[in-house]
Amino acid sequence: MTASPEAVVVRVDRGRCIGSGMCALGAPAALVLGPDGVAEPLAPYADGGADLTPELADAVDYCPVEALTLLSARGGYRIAPSE
Incomplete structure (x- = not known):
């Protein structure tokens, strides 16, 4: 049996986002x-x-201003980026 992918929630720091569009691409x-x-x-x-x-x-990793955060949908803990 293979593990299912982790369910995540994405948070955007609206004050930090510069709208580069790299994440959306x-x-x-x-x-x-x-x-x-x-x-x-x-x-x-x-x-x-x-x-x-x-x-x-990858989109979270490539954000030029680190405006994106991935959180576990089940546990609420931070997945990426690492602190």
């Missing part, structure tokens, strides 16, 4: 740029959680 199933030009998670990643994908993990 890297993980379009999880993140978009809102009308104000700031990143925002799509519904499952904002609320109840959705599967952590390699693309989403």
Whole structure:
């Protein structure tokens, strides 16, 4: 039996986000740029959680200002970026 992917919630630090769009390009199933030009998670990643994908993990890592945080949807603990 293989382990299922971890369910995650994405938080965006709106004061830090510069709207580079790298996250939305890297993980379009999880993140978009809102009308104000700031990143925002799509519904499952904002609320109840959705599967952590390699693309989403990379998008968090590549954010030039570290405005994205991944949290466990089940435990609430921080997954990325590491502190």
